[in-house]
Amino acid sequence: MADKLAAEGGAPVRQKPFPGRPKFNLADAHHLIEALEQGTLFFPIAKKVFDFQRRFADMYGVRYAVASTSGTAAIHVALGAINPEPGSEVITTPVSDLGTVAPILLQNCVPIFADVQLDTFNLDPADVEAKITERTAAIIVVHCWGQPADMDEIMDIARRHELPVIEDCAQAHLTRYKGRLVGTIGELGAFSLQDSKHLQCGDGGVTITDNQEYGERAELFVDKGCDWTEDRKYRVRYAFLAPCYRMTELQGAVLCAQLDRLEEIVKRRQELGDMLVRLLQGVPGVHPPARRPDREHSYWSFPLRIDEEVLGVTPARFGELLVAEGIPAGGAWLGKPLYMFEALAEQITYGSSHCPFTCPWYKGDPVQYYEGMCPNAELGFRQLLCIWFHEGWTEREVEDTAAAVHKVASALTG
Numbered sequence: 001m002a003d004k005l006a007a008e009g010g011a012p013v014r015q016k017p018f019p020g021r022p023k024f025n026l027a028d029a030h031h032l033i034e035a036l037e038q039g040t041l042f043f044p045i046a047k048k049v050f051d052f053q054r055r056f057a058d059m060y061g062v063r064y065a066v067a068s069t070s071g072t073a074a075i076h077v078a079l080g081a082i083n084p085e086p087g088s089e090v091i092t093t094p095v096s097d098l099g100t101v102a103p104i105l106l107q108n109c110v111p112i113f114a115d116v117q118l119d120t121f122n123l124d125p126a127d128v129e130a131k132i133t134e135r136t137a138a139i140i141v142v143h144c145w146g147q148p149a150d151m152d153e154i155m156d157i158a159r160r161h162e163l164p165v166i167e168d169c170a171q172a173h174l175t176r177y178k179g180r181l182v183g184t185i186g187e188l189g190a191f192s193l194q195d196s197k198h199l200q201c202g203d204g205g206v207t208i209t210d211n212q213e214y215g216e217r218a219e220l221f222v223d224k225g226c227d228w229t230e231d232r233k234y235r236v237r238y239a240f241l242a243p244c245y246r247m248t249e250l251q252g253a254v255l256c257a258q259l260d261r262l263e264e265i266v267k268r269r270q271e272l273g274d275m276l277v278r279l280l281q282g283v284p285g286v287h288p289p290a291r292r293p294d295r296e297h298s299y300w301s302f303p304l305r306i307d308e309e310v311l312g313v314t315p316a317r318f319g320e321l322l323v324a325e326g327i328p329a330g331g332a333w334l335g336k337p338l339y340m341f342e343a344l345a346e347q348i349t350y351g352s353s354h355c356p357f358t359c360p361w362y363k364g365d366p367v368q369y370y371e372g373m374c375p376n377a378e379l380g381f382r383q384l385l386c387i388w389f390h391e392g393w394t395e396r397e398v399e400d401t402a403a404a405v406h407k408v409a410s411a412l413t414g
């Protein structure tokens with residue numbers, strides 16, 4: 001007989017609280033003091049952000065790494081480097097943060113959503129290809145949850161249609177696809193350095209590329225299109241319209257410290273996450289992330305899909321039962337595909353204009369986002385339950401989580 005659930009008065013699987021994520025140590029403080037001792041926190045005339053950019057570029061084996069204020073900014077910088085014509089279409093996934101899509105609209109382009117694969121939440125290459133038109137200017141791929149998308153297939157499509165690819169690596173830092181780091185496979189890679197990410201400084205972003213034209217434009221785009229003299233004392237010109245996304249030395253200092261720990265953080269998440277996947281095989285009605293054999297998974301979070309038909313409860317209820325067992329479950333990331341949020345569904349953009357959807361530069365049929373547009377993305381979100389996972393866990397936390405999932409599932413299925 002199944003053990004009595006903690007929610008019904010049974011003993012919880014886990015008695016002790018889970019450890020918090022260990023984010024900072026004295027190395028961060030040391031770099032911050034060095035930053036303050038420079039007498040300025042303005043990166044163009046200081047060192048920390050430049051050090052971070054150089055080290056990040058070296059780590060990825062590319063010529064350019066351009067730091068900015070957020071992951072959203074990093075994607076905007078990447079798109080600004082490509083410089084699509086207004087009214088172009090950019091194909092991307094609806095399973096992401098709005099930070100993947102806002103830059104498309106900010107560049108006066110129209111987001112076109114392709115569906116995802118249900119078992120990984122990553123873009124379905126066939127649907128990406130089906131969405132290409134003569135107006136398509138770029139593809140933005142998200143490596144969802146930390147597992148790389150099908151990059152060979154996507155790059156093949158992109159090359160055949162001569163389209164640049166931006167990899168949104170916000171959730172997939174230092175993660176390899178067939179031995180290559182994601183972020184270096186497409187023309188540009190963009191990373192969020194926000195608090196929850198593998199590499200973080202509270203808020204920040206970085207864009208990488210090995211392409212000289214894109215790299216030089218990215219460096220200008222992050223700073224209002226501004227070119228400086230060699231000694232960075234004077235502004236030379238404003239080359240084109242661009243926002244100001246300069247990172248400060250405070251973020252740069254923390255990143256210099258965090259970068260030393262990144263490899264270890266990612267490795268630990270990979271080990272613990274893969275262990276949890278193994279321990280959750282064969283639980284009725286519970287689908288751990290599908291693992292593709294040719295790529296790593298760095299587990300920004302740990303998504304479960306809960307099959308209500310098998311278990312007789314919603315993912316939210318399953319999460320409550322896990323929480324009663326002492327497991328940090330719940331809070332399904334976002335809850336629905338991006339196009340179902342009002343900003344996109346109702347095309348709430350500049351004033352009352354609905355631009356760029358209604359702009360004269362847009363030559364396609366009117367774009368409408370509707371429920372049912374990407375069925376896998378919608379079903380995936382309906383089934384989603386996140387386990388908030390991090391590198392501060394030990395094998396013990398993984399075992400307890402697996403034991404609780406087994407216990408709840410077997411109590412529900414009798």
Ligand SMILES: Cc1ncc(COP(=O)(O)O)c(C=O)c1O
Pocket residue numbers: 070071072073096097098099100142168170171192193194203204205
């Ligand atoms: C896949 C993805 N892209 C973009 C972003 C935006 O990053 P930021 O919040 O740093 O702007 C996020 C943030 O979580 C994300 O998960």
